[in-house]
Amino acid sequence: xxxxxxxxxxxxxxxxxxxxxxxxxxxxxxxxxxxxxxxxxxxxxxxxxxxxxxxxxxxxxxxxxxxxxxxxxxxxxxxxxxxxxxxxxxxxxxxxxxxxxxxxxxxxxxxxxxxxxxxxxxxxxxxxxxxxxxxxxxxxxxxxxxxxxxxxxxxxxxxxxxxxxxxxxxxxxxxxxxxxxxxxxxxxxxxxxxxxxxxxxxxxxxxxxxxxxxxxxxxxxxxxxxxxxxxxxxxxxxxxxxxxxxxxxxxxxxxxxxxxxxxxxxxxxxxxxxxxxxxxxxxx
Amino acid sequence: xxxxxxxxxxxxxxxxxxxxxxxxxxxxxxxxxxxxxxxxxxxxxxxxxxxxxxxxxxxxxxxxxxxxxxxxxxxxxxxxxxxxxxxxxxxxxxxxxxxxxxxxxxxxxxxxxxxxxxxxxxxxxxxxxxxxxxxxxxxxxxxxxxxxxxxxxxxxxxxxxxxxxxxxxxxxxxxxxxxxxxxxxxxxxxxxxxxxxxxxxxxxxxxxxxxxxxxxxxxxxxxxxxxxxxxxxxxxxxxxxxxxxxxxxxxxxxxxxxxxxxx
Numbered sequence: 001x002x003x004x005x006x007x008x009x010x011x012x013x014x015x016x017x018x019x020x021x022x023x024x025x026x027x028x029x030x031x032x033x034x035x036x037x038x039x040x041x042x043x044x045x046x047x048x049x050x051x052x053x054x055x056x057x058x059x060x061x062x063x064x065x066x067x068x069x070x071x072x073x074x075x076x077x078x079x080x081x082x083x084x085x086x087x088x089x090x091x092x093x094x095x096x097x098x099x100x101x102x103x104x105x106x107x108x109x110x111x112x113x114x115x116x117x118x119x120x121x122x123x124x125x126x127x128x129x130x131x132x133x134x135x136x137x138x139x140x141x142x143x144x145x146x147x148x149x150x151x152x153x154x155x156x157x158x159x160x161x162x163x164x165x166x167x168x169x170x171x172x173x174x175x176x177x178x179x180x181x182x183x184x185x186x187x188x189x190x191x192x193x194x195x196x197x198x199x200x201x202x203x204x205x206x207x208x209x210x211x212x213x214x215x216x217x218x219x220x221x222x223x224x225x226x227x228x229x230x231x232x233x234x235x236x237x238x239x240x241x242x243x244x245x246x247x248x249x250x251x252x253x254x255x256x257x258x259x260x261x262x263x264x265x266x267x268x269x270x271x272x273x274x275x276x277x278x279x280x281x282x283x284x
Numbered sequence: 285x286x287x288x289x290x291x292x293x294x295x296x297x298x299x300x301x302x303x304x305x306x307x308x309x310x311x312x313x314x315x316x317x318x319x320x321x322x323x324x325x326x327x328x329x330x331x332x333x334x335x336x337x338x339x340x341x342x343x344x345x346x347x348x349x350x351x352x353x354x355x356x357x358x359x360x361x362x363x364x365x366x367x368x369x370x371x372x373x374x375x376x377x378x379x380x381x382x383x384x385x386x387x388x389x390x391x392x393x394x395x396x397x398x399x400x401x402x403x404x405x406x407x408x409x410x411x412x413x414x415x416x417x418x419x420x421x422x423x424x425x426x427x428x429x430x431x432x433x434x435x436x437x438x439x440x441x442x443x444x445x446x447x448x449x450x451x452x453x454x455x456x457x458x459x460x461x462x463x464x465x466x467x468x469x470x471x472x473x474x475x476x477x478x479x480x481x482x483x484x485x486x487x488x489x490x491x492x493x494x495x496x497x498x499x500x501x502x503x504x505x506x507x508x509x510x511x512x513x514x515x516x517x518x519x520x521x522x523x524x525x526x527x528x529x530x531x532x533x534x535x536x537x538x539x540x541x542x543x544x545x546x547x
Binding site: 086093120137223227255 | 292296299300303304306307308309310311312313314316317324325326327328366367368370371373374375377379380381386389390392393394395396397398399400401402403404405406407408422423425426429433483486487489490493494504507508510511512517520521523524527528531532534535
């Protein structure tokens with residue numbers, strides 16, 4: 001067999017190996033998005049004649065929901081990034097207590113967001129555990145659950161995602177940071193200078209990537225906002241699910257329009273963060 | 285010890301304490317409520333301990349729901365793990381055309397909100413008369429493929445191909461190489477990938493809600509239903525804990541597999 005022939009056979013074999021995973025992904029993702037777009041344009045109604053229309057896009061209050069969803073995702077991700085970085089630094093610092101912190105952090109990972117939401121409800125409601133701990137009467141406690149600022153929703157995402165960000169960043173830091181900081185310390189760099197010029201640049205790519213994953217996840221996640229949020233205004237996933245499960249079949253195209261909007265926002269967020277991560281890599 | 289060093293030691297201890305508090309605090313009321321019969325405000329601890337929550341959770345059908353969740357998680361793990369392993373092997377073989385594009389396609393379910401995919405596909409599944417259970421397993425398997433692919437790709441990238449060549453030279457068949465060389469060496473990664481895939485099926489809420497139409501009651505659906513009602517905090521806590529403890533136990537088992545493999 002010639003070298004080119006062998007390469008061809010290898011490439012065919014590799015393609016055959018990857019197809020069982022690629023085919024279902026392409027079919028499901030492609031069919032779901034196509035179907036959602038067609039439904040939102042009125043081309044595949046469950047009852048009645050297909051007719052191209054933008055009614056579903058005009059009927060829903062998309063603007064408010066988009067702003068709300070972006071604000072929740074941005075706020076929760078910002079807190080999760082700061083806490084996650086602190087956790088990663090504490091876990092990789094090498095002290096005796098960092099083992100315990102690492103275990104606590106990794107135990108948070110398999111907790112489903114839904115369970116996290118139930119726990120945050122028991123913690124932050126006006127008769128919850130935190131006001132009891134602080135000795136504040138239910139009447140004086142601010143409405144964190146179902147209140148104006150979506151505090152309980154943001155807190156749940158920040159809590160779960162900080163552990164995820166810490167896991168990713170600690171993985172990078174534990175393998176590389178020790179030798180660099182030792183060298184910097186030997187060269188006379190102070191604590192802050194070592195953090196600013198050694199640790200932070202090393203952690204930045206993983207921190208940025210995991211923060212982007214958190215942001216996109218939070219943007220498209222339903223259950224936490226549905227359980228701990230207020231009835232109105234609604235974030236995009238809550239709006240979509242309510243419209244989709246309503247008995248009014250005419251609301252389904254509107255639900256599809258919300259789903260398409262959320263997917264597009266997630267895609268834009270990923271592309272923007274990929275671009276800035278690439279720029280970051282080029283600068284270093 | 286100098287004063288600045290003492291301050292920095294104290295600061296780091298306080299910081300660690302605050303971080304541990306942040307991680308643990310949300311789980312404390314969950315544990316307390318699960319064993320509380322009566323716990324009215326403003327008492328810091330329950331006034332009466334007991335198993336009311338457990339009894340209520342069992343009456344709500346927690347047992348059958350947990351079995352359904354376990355079956356769903358297992359089905360997703362059984363399907364998504366080998367698919368991710370095959371893809372991970374192909375992606376690291378160096379023989380695949382456009383590996384970057386293929387990897388991006390396999391990761392695409394991570395970018396798209398699960399509710400959007402479920403909502404789009406639900407209409408199609410209804411039209412094609414696909415049973416809800418089949419559609420659900422298909423959707424969640426696709427949602428799990430990114431995780432299994434990432435884990436298995438990393439494992440195959442670190443895998444030393446010389447072991448395979450030696451085994452082949454000694455006369456082992458291709459299948460024998462997979463069984464006697466790949467599986468033992470990659471066992472921790474396979475276990476990790478399967479765990480993540482299981483978690484996707486076990487803890488899914490919104491896809492089951494949309495595709496199952498409320499008729500397929502898994503453990504997360506019970507947690508959601510209980511948590512959106514009021515005055516049943518003990519039941520919510522028991523249901524939530526029973527959704528967390530099996531994966532945590534699995535994680536411990538998988539950690540021990542990893543340690544044994546490294547030895």
